[in-house]
Amino acid sequence: MARQLIFDDQQTFLQQLEQLLADGIAGEHLEVRTPYHLSEVEALLGQQPSKLPFFALGGALAGFGGGFLLAALTSLDWPIITGGKPIVAVPPFLLIGYLMTILIGSLASFGGFLLLARLPRIDALVEEQDFDAHFIITIADEVAPCTTPS
Amino acid sequence: MQNSASAQQIEQDVLAAMSRPSRCYLACILLAGLLFLGGMALWGRQIALGMGVAGISHPVGWGVYITDFVFWVGIAHSGTLISAVLYIFRARFRTSFNRAAEAMTLFALMVAGLFPLIHLGRVWLAYFLFPYPNQRQLWVNFRSPLVWDVFAVSTYMLVSLVFFYIGLLPDLAIVARRRPGPVGKIYRLLTLGWVGSSQQWRHYAKLYFLLAAFATPLVASVHSIVSWDFAVSIVPGWHTTIFAPYFVAGAILSGTAMVITLVIPMRRLLRLEAYIPVTHIEAIAKILLLTSLIVSFAYIVEQGLAFYSGNLFEMEQFRFRALGDYRLLFWIMISCNSLLPMTLFVGRLRRNLAYLFVLSLLVNVGMWLERFVIVVTSLARDFDPYAWGNYTPSLTEIGITAGSFGLFFLLFLLFIKVLPVLSITELKER
Numbered sequence: 001m002a003r004q005l006i007f008d009d010q011q012t013f014l015q016q017l018e019q020l021l022a023d024g025i026a027g028e029h030l031e032v033r034t035p036y037h038l039s040e041v042e043a044l045l046g047q048q049p050s051k052l053p054f055f056a057l058g059g060a061l062a063g064f065g066g067g068f069l070l071a072a073l074t075s076l077d078w079p080i081i082t083g084g085k086p087i088v089a090v091p092p093f094l095l096i097g098y099l100m101t102i103l104i105g106s107l108a109s110f111g112g113f114l115l116l117a118r119l120p121r122i123d124a125l126v127e128e129q130d131f132d133a134h135f136i137i138t139i140a141d142e143v144a145p146c147t148t149p150s
Numbered sequence: 151m152q153n154s155a156s157a158q159q160i161e162q163d164v165l166a167a168m169s170r171p172s173r174c175y176l177a178c179i180l181l182a183g184l185l186f187l188g189g190m191a192l193w194g195r196q197i198a199l200g201m202g203v204a205g206i207s208h209p210v211g212w213g214v215y216i217t218d219f220v221f222w223v224g225i226a227h228s229g230t231l232i233s234a235v236l237y238i239f240r241a242r243f244r245t246s247f248n249r250a251a252e253a254m255t256l257f258a259l260m261v262a263g264l265f266p267l268i269h270l271g272r273v274w275l276a277y278f279l280f281p282y283p284n285q286r287q288l289w290v291n292f293r294s295p296l297v298w299d300v301f302a303v304s305t306y307m308l309v310s311l312v313f314f315y316i317g318l319l320p321d322l323a324i325v326a327r328r329r330p331g332p333v334g335k336i337y338r339l340l341t342l343g344w345v346g347s348s349q350q351w352r353h354y355a356k357l358y359f360l361l362a363a364f365a366t367p368l369v370a371s372v373h374s375i376v377s378w379d380f381a382v383s384i385v386p387g388w389h390t391t392i393f394a395p396y397f398v399a400g401a402i403l404s405g406t407a408m409v410i411t412l413v414i415p416m417r418r419l420l421r422l423e424a425y426i427p428v429t430h431i432e433a434i435a436k437i438l439l440l441t442s443l444i445v446s447f448a449y450i451v452e453q454g455l456a457f458y459s460g461n462l463f464e465m466e467q468f469r470f471r472a473l474g475d476y477r478l479l480f481w482i483m484i485s486c487n488s489l490l491p492m493t494l495f496v497g498r499l500r501r502n503l504a505y506l507f508v509l510s511l512l513v514n515v516g517m518w519l520e521r522f523v524i525v526v527t528s529l530a531r532d533f534d535p536y537a538w539g540n541y542t543p544s545l546t547e548i549g550i551t552a553g554s555f556g557l558f559f560l561l562f563l564l565f566i567k568v569l570p571v572l573s574i575t576e577l578k579e580r
Contacts, residue, residue: 032348035157036320036579037355041348050356056364067301071292074281078289085293092293096301098371103305106364110312113357114342117350121343133157 005137010038013135017044020137029140035133052112059108060101067100068093157578160425161324164572167420168325171567174419182560189553192546193268201271203546210529210541215269217521218551221404222262222558223303223376224397224517226310227369228405229255231437233313234365237358243430245576250416250562251409252314253569257561258408259307261554268550295378302375306368313361319344319354320575373401380524387467387528390455396448403441403487404517410434410510412562414503416571425572428501435500438513442491445520449488463533470531471523475540479519480527486516 007013013034020030027045034041071093079087114120171179196203206213232251236244267273281290290297323344326337344350374394381393410431417426456468471480490512494500531538543551565571 033346034348034351035346036575037351038348039355042352045348047348047352050353052353052356052360056360060364074290075292080289082291082293089293092298095298095375096292099298099301099305102364102368103308106309106312106361109357109360109364110316113316113353116353119342119344119350121345124343124345125338125341133161 002141003139005139007135007137010135013137014038014040014044017041017137020139021045025139031138031140033134033136033138035135050116052109052116055112055115056105056109059111060105062108063100063102063104064097066104068097070100071096160577161328161574163422163425164570164574164577165325165328167422167571168567168569172419175563175567179560179563182556182563185556186553186560187556189550189556192549192553196268196271196546196550197273203544205542205544205547207539207541209532209537209539210526212269212525212529213541214522214543214547214551215265217518217525218554219262219265219269220376220397220521220525221518222258222265222554224373224401224404224521225408225558226255226258226262226306226405227373227398227401228409229253229258229310230306230313230365230369231402231405232409232434233317234362235369237362238366241433242580243433245573245580246426246430247409247413247434248576249317249569249571249573250413251405252310252317253562253565254405254408254412255310256307256314257558257565258405259303259310260561261558262303263307264554264557295375295382298375299379302372306372309361309365309368313365316354316357316361317573318569320346321570321573324574325570369402370398373397380528385528385532386461386463387456387471387524390452392448392451392455396445396452399441399444399448400487400517400520403438403445403491404514406434406438406441407510407513407517410438410506411514414507414510416566420566420571422572425577428503431503431506432497432500435494435506438510439491439494439500442487442494442513446488449484467528467531471527474527474531476523476527476530480523483516483519483523486512487520490516 005016007016017030017032021027021044027047030045032041032045072088075087075089075093081087085092204213204215206215229251232244233248233255236248267276270276278286278288281288319341322337323341323346326334326341328334329337374397377393377397380388381390383389413426413434414431417423453468453472456464459465471477490509493509499505526541530540
């Protein structure tokens with residue numbers, strides 16, 4: 001059965017996590033929950049940097065291209081000259097591209113976050129757990145009985 | 151934050167604000183609700199009787215409604231500044247204001263969004279504006295600043311909404327844990343199953359940074375684009391390159407003033423003095439002072455540009471603003487936005503909350519008048535003296551404006567009882 005270590009104090013929690021890793025328990029056998037973001041945990045567990053910026057970049061590029069094309073193709077679809085400007089007027093259409101860069105970039109980042117953080121998480125929605133106020137280390141089944149420190 | 155006892159205390163104190171409402175709170179709700187209902191009734195009257203009940207007519211076709219739209223979009227501005235820009239600069243005082251400022255942004259945008267509809271007149275025909283295949287030979291003109299504005303304000307609304315929700319996510323989990331029963335279940339659903347695992351935090355921190363980075367350029371661009379609704383035209387007093395930075399500074403000034411207007415009573419009403427220290431309010435007051443100085447500089451440059459241009463129409467417009475029929479409003483605007491905020495150079499006044507509260511109200515008045523002066527005076531006196539004409543807002547327009555304030559404060563008052571007004575997670579981290 002998985003074993004849970006619960007801490008009230010950040011320092012003790014970090015020391016214990018370091019100790020567990022020093023005892024040879026691999027990071028993938030540990031699930032760590034904290035009340036706020038701790039970059040020390042990422043460093044200790046040797047987690048790779050988040051791939052979220054790729055979603056942001058993809059969304060931003062798609063938004064820019066999509067925004068510009070939306071304006072250009074809409075104008076070409078019914079080419080009426082207004083204000084003496086060309087049908088495909090680059091400066092104002094770049095503005096639409098710029099705004100769509102921000103919009104689609106942000107939405108793609110949000111979507112990427114849900115995907116990478118595996119949300120919505122149905123089990124956590126159903127089961128009520130007290131996790132917020134404490135620092136918790138859960139040690140997976142296969143290593144818990146024999147290798148955890150007492 | 152080191153131990154769980156003080157973490158529990160933070161949770162208790164912040165969530166205590168969401169407990170049973172006091173009489174004072176209920177009185178505020180009642181007042182805001184009545185204002186809102188009054189505004190709605192007047193809008194209903196305008197719909198029933200037609201646009202004649204509003205004071206706008208030739209040559210002033212944009213009056214109080216467009217003033218209100220620009221004012222509320224401006225109010226929305228500070229939310230992003232406080233949330234995103236101060237986050238990127240790691241300003242510690244941000245945690246005292248960011249949640250309230252983000253909520254304020256959303257509510258101000260919701261209110262702003264009503265004004266183009268109110269201004270439309272026959273609101274039941276609003277769907278004519280949508281680009282669907284039709285026989286009226288209408289099509290979207292992407293060369294028009296009004297279309298840029300639609301994109302700018304919608305983008306701002308959606309990005310602000312995502313940013314607000316993401317900031318709330320860990321706090322919603324705390325509320326869900328502390329609220330038993332079906333209410334807690336609703337909050338739990340809103341968390342999407344957030345458990346605060348290291349995997350989730352890793353992506354969360356990156357997402358928050360990315361959203362702040364995406365939102366930061368919006369601080370500069372949204373009100374710039376609103377200003378181009380005016381500046382791209384050729385009307386004297388509007389057609390000037392200074393408009394974009396001038397509007398952005400003004401928007402931050404009015405938004406910061408509104409944050410102060412909301413936070414000072416909220417801090418007292420919800421007993422959050424320990425979490426919103428006076429030093430943090432002083433820091434916001436410094437932003438108010440800085441943006442007031444930028445706005446004052448813009449007022450001077452604007453006059454200078456007009457007279458240096460040698461353009462008779464431009465010169466007459468700026469003479470008219472300062473000395474013409476609307477001079478009283480112009481000078482109140484100068485007093486409220488430029489002269490009074492200068493008193494904040496005195497440290498003692500920056501730390502005097504009663505003074506700051508009154509000053510923030512006056513800056514709000516001044517910023518509303520600034521938009522009124524810009525919108526109305528230019529239309530009242532453009533090129534042709536035969537087309538000149540003054541405008542006085544009707545009671546319907548004034549009532550609908552008061553109703554918009556009612557709606558804004560009503561939404562904010564509901565927010566402080568439904569969601570944590572401070573970021574519990576960031577307070578624990580601090």
